[in-house]
Amino acid sequence: xxxxxxxEEVTSMILFAIGFTMLVFSKNIMKKILGLNIxxxxxxxxxxxxxxxxxKLTPIVPPTGEVNALDxxxxxxxxxxxxxxxxxxxxxxxxxxxxxxLYKKYRTLNLDEIYEKCxxxxxxx
Amino acid sequence: MEFIKNFPFITIVLSLFCSVICYAFKDKKARFVTYFxxxxxxxxxxxxxxxxxFSETGYFAYRMGHYDAPIGNEIxxxxxxxxxxxxxxIVIFLSITGGYKRLQKDVEESKQRFFYIMINLTHAALMSLxxxxxxxxxxxxxxxxxxxxxxxxxxxKRTRSLVAATRYTIFSLIGSSLVLIGIVLLYSVTGxxxxxxxxxxxxxxxxxxxxxxxxxxxLGLIISGxxxxxxxxxxxxxxxxxxxxATPCASGILSGVVSKGYIFLLLKMIYRVIGPQIFLExxxxxxxxxxxxxxxxxxxxxxxxxxxxxxxxxxxSAAQIGYIYMGIGLGTKEALLAALFQIVAxxxxxxxxxxxxxxxxxxxxxxxxFDSLRSSxxxxxxxxxxxxxxxxxxxxxxxxxxxxxxxxxxxxxxxxGFKTYIVLLALAISTILNVIYFLRxxxxxxxxxxxxxxxxxxHFSKIKVFTVVVIVMAIVNLTVGLHSQPIISLxxxxxxxxxxxx
Numbered sequence: 063x064x065x066x067x068x069x070e071e072v073t074s075m076i077l078f079a080i081g082f083t084m085l086v087f088s089k090n091i092m093k094k095i096l097g098l099n100i101x102x103x104x105x106x107x108x109x110x111x112x113x114x115x116x117x118k119l120t121p122i123v124p125p126t127g128e129v130n131a132l133d134x135x136x137x138x139x140x141x142x143x144x145x146x147x148x149x150x151x152x153x154x155x156x157x158x159x160x161x162x163x164l165y166k167k168y169r170t171l172n173l174d175e176i177y178e179k180c181x182x183x184x185x186x187x
Numbered sequence: 188m189e190f191i192k193n194f195p196f197i198t199i200v201l202s203l204f205c206s207v208i209c210y211a212f213k214d215k216k217a218r219f220v221t222y223f224x225x226x227x228x229x230x231x232x233x234x235x236x237x238x239x240x241f242s243e244t245g246y247f248a249y250r251m252g253h254y255d256a257p258i259g260n261e262i263x264x265x266x267x268x269x270x271x272x273x274x275x276x277i278v279i280f281l282s283i284t285g286g287y288k289r290l291q292k293d294v295e296e297s298k299q300r301f302f303y304i305m306i307n308l309t310h311a312a313l314m315s316l317x318x319x320x321x322x323x324x325x326x327x328x329x330x331x332x333x334x335x336x337x338x339x340x341x342x343x344k345r346t347r348s349l350v351a352a353t354r355y356t357i358f359s360l361i362g363s364s365l366v367l368i369g370i371v372l373l374y375s376v377t378g379x380x381x382x383x384x385x386x387x388x389x390x391x392x393x394x395x396x397x398x399x400x401x402x403x404x405x406l407g408l409i410i411s412g413x414x415x416x417x418x419x420x421x422x423x424x425x426x427x428x429x430x431x432x433a434t435p436c437a438s439g440i441l442s443g444v445v446s447k448g449y450i451f452l453l454l455k456m457i458y459r460v461i462g463p464q465i466f467l468e469x470x471x472x473x474x475x476x477x478x479x480x481x482x483x484x485x486x487x488x489x490x491x492x493x494x495x496x497x498x499x500x501x502x503x504s505a506a507q508i509g510y511i512y513m514g515i516g517l518g519t520k521e522a523l524l525a526a527l528f529q530i531v532a533x534x535x536x537x538x539x540x541x542x543x544x545x546x547x548x549x550x551x552x553x554x555x556x557f558d559s560l561r562s563s564x565x566x567x568x569x570x571x572x573x574x575x576x577x578x579x580x581x582x583x584x585x586x587x588x589x590x591x592x593x594x595x596x597x598x599x600x601x602x603x604g605f606k607t608y609i610v611l612l613a614l615a616i617s618t619i620l621n622v623i624y625f626l627r628x629x630x631x632x633x634x635x636x637x638x639x640x641x642x643x644x645x646h647f648s649k650i651k652v653f654t655v656v657v658i659v660m661a662i663v664n665l666t667v668g669l670h671s672q673p674i675i676s677l678x679x680x681x682x683x684x685x686x687x688x689x
Contacts, residue, residue, distance in 0.1 A: 105364070142374075156338070160337075
């Protein structure tokens with residue numbers, strides 16, 4: 063029954079596992095980048111779900127200025143998720159830039175083939 | 188004097204600022220901006236060491252922004268933090284100065300300023316890893332450091348370095364994802380992000396026996412993530428390609444500084460977040476010890492098997508990082524002292540070896556295999572001498588810096604039961620293996636040539652700066668080896684502060 067109560071955490075762990083497997087075992091660079099994003103999304107879901115408290119308000123101070131901290135959800139995880147998203151976007155951009163350069167040179171996205179072609183080039187040199 | 192407390196923060200912000208303004212300059216000016224930054228920050232780091240050395244507690248925490256802990260962010264400095272910041276700055280400075288001529292050949296002219304931008308970003312990230320007191324800030328700067336180091340690798344003209352950068356990025360991503368999930372787990376259990384608050388909560392939780400498993404898993408994830416990124420066995424396979432294909436300046440910075448930055452953060456996680464007692468009780472130290480010992484042997488064996496000088500130097504890094512993890516795995520203050528000294532010795536020696544290997548391969552048209560490199564030391568004398576000094580230091584010949592950590596490891600190994608035998612045996616075997624591959628290379632580069640290939644005599648006038656740099660590196664290495672006691676005393680004091688004051 064715990065799985066049903068903690069469904070957000072379970073989902074996030076499943077996403078993390080899928081992403082991690084893709085990042086480690088897939089030969090295709092694009093799939094690796096997708097795996098990275100799925101994995102990070104899993105972590106962000108995990109993080110965001112910890113800050114969420116049912117029946118509480120979004121943490122925005124009303125114009126009247128009256129604040130009772132107990133009425134709001136925890137805003138810190140949301141801040142962390144935002145930072146994390148920026149990081150994962152930068153990494154995706156970097157990986158995509160690398161992929162473009164590799165594809166232009168080797169005309170394939172398969173990492174094994176790229177390693178093979180690269181080793182051949184080295185031997186010829 | 189209170190103003191000195193601002194220096195760690197200024198160092199980080201100044202590096203970020205310089206990385207931005209480097210974009211507006213051409214390569215030469217960007218290089219001078221980087222030099223300027225490194226000199227200024229080194230002076231600041233030195234001032235922080237002196238301030239803490241003569242202050243009452245030897246430690247200060249600096250509030251970032253308008254809110255006190257636990258709401259606001261914090262950076263802190265004892266004695267170890269500014270010391271390693273200074274060490275990293277010196278090594279980066281020497282690597283750039285010694286490697287910039289080669290850099291002009293290896294990196295396209297239009298991309299050279301980007302190289303300096305990335306160096307400044309790496310510097311900013313390393314300073315943050317040294318000084319930060321916030322676990323999420325640490326994660327963000329780990330990522331910045333990784334992105335900047337990947338960009339340093341990608342900058343080289345060689346396509347092989349692109350492939351190496353891809354491999355490095357993938358390994359780094361796996362590492363940082365594990366760190367992130369570990370950090371999130373820690374936050375979910377403790378509800379804090381600052382080191383002192385997490386430490387207090389963890390101690391209280393561990394005493395009650397609650398959340399033991401999640402805490403152990405979080406610790407395991409963080410340690411394995413940082414271990415992958417710093418190249419611990421069995422995750423060291425990205426090293427030869429990464430260090431071997433980059434320009435020598437980048438290889439020196441990556442192996443000498445970046446991997447050590449991650450290890451220093453790992454030490455902070457163990458001693459300032461989790462606490463040494465829980466680290467030992469969790470049993471993770473034994474795993475680190477085993478992997479460290481395996482890394483020492485496997486790294487050295489791989490170095491013997493390869494016939495490429497930069498690959499050999501890179502595999503030797505894997506072995507030397509094994510020593511550090513062995514020290515962390517032993518878990519005592521004496522072993523920590525040895526591990527810290529090993530970081531210093533390796534950081535000072537490895538960039539020198541990479542620069543020298545680059546200089547030697549220049550004499551034979553960029554070839555890196557041992558057969559081609561025979562007699563190359565006669566064609567580029569400063570590189571030959573620097574390689575000899577570096578090799579002797581890595582082997583652990585007394586009077587060089589590499590000897591001191593080996594001695595400290597041996598002393599710290601006693602009193603651990605069967606672990607004593609494992610550590611002493613590993614030290615003995617690893618030293619013999621080090622002798623085999625380093626001295627073989629040394630004999631090789633001074634022996635008469637057997638392959639008939641065009642060779643270029645590198646005249647002293649062409650490499651004046653390089654010569655000065657490698658000589659300075661060799662002298663620093665010798666000085667640290669001969670006068671190790673002041674550094675050891677500083678570390679002893681620093682470790683007490685590092686572990687006990689929050």
